Amino acid sequence: MKTLVFGTTGQVARELARRAPGVRALSRAEADLSMPKSCAAAIADHAPDAVINAAAYTAVDRAEEEEALARRINADAPGAMAEACARLSIPFVHVSTDYVFDGSGEAPWRPDDRETPINAYGRTKLAGERAVRAAGGVHAILRTSWVFSAHGANFVKTMLRLSETRQSLRIVDDQIGGPTPATAIAEACLAIASGLAGQPGRAGTYHFSGAPDVSWKAFAEAIFDLAGRPVHVDGIPTSDYPTPAARPLNSRLDCRMTETAFGTARPDWKAGLVQVLNELGALAREDIRRPR
16 A cells, blocks of 8 residues: 655654555655645645655644644645545545643543644644545544654653653643554554545544553653653642643543544553663664764
């Protein structure tokens, strides 16, 4: 299956390129998401069997000041991609986020729950979802949360960096969600693209996140434990850690529909964390051996 992927440097995009020989990943130089027409043109030029959009504007706090740019990248570009895929009658998989919800309550969010984002990033991602649906083609919107890998900027790498100079940290304890390995998201995207190609009737909106659900504090403690870092973690409420963009307290996602439709069960984030730590260790050893 010839799959075209938007994104080369993001966590999910990097894993997609590593896991599928038929993947052709487009860099920003080849398709700039701030110019949506270039994305549609790239799809027409490559004539793939399926398209996965793993690129996005993800600077949550900066989006509060750059919402127009975030909207072009997170909404207008996916809409143009979806329209191009509809014209070619090929499936389109679009990665979205739990931030389309307001984070209220404690129940896991279902795919058909009402979306009420509480920050600019969430608003632009929701606009992207609506643009994809409006295109009328065979599509899957895959919402996920708390992505981590050995590459890019993410919570795991931030905690490891802080642990090099800190013996104690204060971490938010009232935001709950499912940490999700980028490797698992990439595999889910490929399974969904293949599934839609064979059964387009499975198009729709799906959720996918790691299990079990935990707080950021508990996730940090697991990182330090598995990495052998003696860091004490104190839990604090979100109100003690103000940020420009509001964060949802409840990021739990109900992923049952995804497993039923495509056989992709929620990944064990702790097993994924072990793999990421091993990869980071291998990268560090390789760096040490590299001639200066």
